[in-house]
C-alpha cells in the first residue's frame with residue numbers, strides 16, 4: 471500500500487509541476503512575449519537555491535539572452551513574472567505609472583515584527599509611514615547630523631591606526647565597521663568607539679550572510695504569500711527581542727532628556743510619539759507610532775546603512791585602487807579641502823567635492839550594491855512598448871547590474887570613467903538605478919551618499935589604496951547584495967607631514 475501511495479504522490483507532484491510550468495509558458499506566449507523556459511515553475515529562484523550564482527547574476531543572464539526584447543517572461547510559481555528590458559517600459563513601471571506598480575510584492579507575516587518596515591510595507595500604510603520618516607532625511611536634518619558621521623570617520627582612522635592588521639586582508643569587513651559606527655550613532659545614538667567591536671556589528675553580519683535556510687525563506691516570501699502564511703515564515707524573528715528592547719530603552723531614556731539636541735533617529739521617535747497618532751490627510755488612515763513600529767524602521771535603516779553603504783565605499787576604493795590617475799585627483803581634492811578648512815571638514819565642503827561625487831556615481835554604476843529590482847502590479851495596466859497587457863499581481867523585475875553594463879546605455883561599459891557623470895542630469899537616466907527609481911526610491915539615499923563620502927574623505931586623507939583582482943573577471947558572493955569575492959584592497963598609510 472505504501473509504495474503505490476508514494477508513487478501517486480510523486481506522480482501528482484510531477485503533474486502539478488508540468489501543469490504550472492506549461493501554464494506560465496502559455497501565459498506569456500499568448501501575449502506574444504518570449505518565455506525563458508529554464509525552470510518554468512520557480513524561474514530564477516530555482517537556480518538561486520541550487521547553484522552558486524547570486525540572484526542578480528541569474529536575472530542578468532536572462533537580460534543578456536533577451537536584451538533586444540522589450541520584456542521576457544519566466545517562471546514565478548503561480549505568479550506571472552516578467553523581466554522588463556526596454557527603457558521606456560521601465561520608466562512606465564518605476565515612474566510614470568506608479569499607481570499600478572506601487573509595491574514590491576513581498577508579503578510578510580503580520581507577526582514578523584521587524585519586517586513591518588518601509589521596505590516591505592504596501593499601500594496607504596507604506597505611504598503614511600514613508601511620509602512620517604521622510605523629514606529625517608532633509609538637507610537641514612542631514613546637515614545637523616553631519617557631526618555624527620564626521621566623528622565616526624575620525625574614530626575609524628584612529629581605529630585603523632591602532633589596529634594595523636586591518637590594513638590588509640578583509641577590506642569589506644573594515645569598511646563595514648565605519649558604516650556600522652556612523653549608522654549606529656545616527657539611528658541609536660550609540661557612541662562610535664563602542665560599535666567597532668559590539669554585538670551590533672554581529673547582527674548585520676548575520677542578517678546579510680546567506681545561509682540555505684535564509685535563501686529558502688527569502689524565495690518563499692518572494693514566490694508565494696500563501697506559503698509564507700501557511701508555513702508561518704518570519705524573516706527576522708531571531709533579532710526581535712534585542713532590537714525592540716534597544717529601541718524601547720533608547721526612547722524611554724531620551725524622553726527624560728531635552729529632545730532635538732542629538733539630531734538622531736531616537737529624537738525623531740520621541741517627537742513622533744509626542745505628536746500622537748499618524749494621520750494621512752488624503753485617506754484618513756490612522757496609525758499609532760508604537761515602539762514596535764519605530765523599532766522596525768530603525769532595524770531596516772540600521773541594516774541598510776551598513777552593508778549597502780559599505781559596498782558603495784568598497785566599490786569606490788576598488789576602482790580608485792586600480793586607476794591611479796583618478797585616485798590622485800580625489801586625493802588632491804580632499805587635501806585641498808582640508809587645507810582650506812584648517813583640517814575641519816564641514817557638511818558644505820563634502821557637498822562641494824565634485825570629483826568625489828563623479829567617482830561615487832561611476833563606482834555605483836560599475837558595482838551597484840543592489841543588482842536587481844522588483845515591483846508588483848496592483849491594478850491591470852499596459853506597458854507602452856510592445857503593448858504588453860499586465861494583470862494585477864504580475865511581478866516585474868529590472869536587471870540593474872546588467873543594464874549598468876549594457877553598451878547600449880553606457881558606451882565601453884567596462885571602462886571606469888567618472889566623466890560620464892560630469893552633468894548632474896546623467897543620474898536621471900532611467901536605467902541608472904543604484905538607489906532605485908520613482909516613489910519607492912531609497913529613502914536613505916541622501917544620508918547614504920553623505921555617509922559614504924564622509925567615510926571616503928577621512929579614509930583617503932590618511933590612506934591610499936592598491937587593488938588586486940584575482941583573475942580577469944570579478945566573481946561575486948552568493949548573496950542578495952552585489953559583493954565581489956576575488957578583490958583585495960590594500961590600505962597604505964600616506965606619508966604626509968601634517969598627518
Ligand code: HEM
Nearest residue numbers: 588589771774775778779782840905906907910912914918
Ligand atoms: C549606498 C547605500 C545604499 C544603497 C545602494 C541603497 C539602495 C537601495 C535600493 C536600490 C532600494 C530599492 C529602491 C527601489 O525599489 O526603487 C532601497 C530602498 C530603501 N532603502 Fe536604501 N540604499 C542604501 C542605503 C540606505 C540607508 C542608509 C537607508 C536608511 C537610513 C536606506 C533605507 C531604505 C529604505 C527604507 C528603502 C525602502 C524604500 C521604500 O520602499 O519606500 N537605504 N535602497
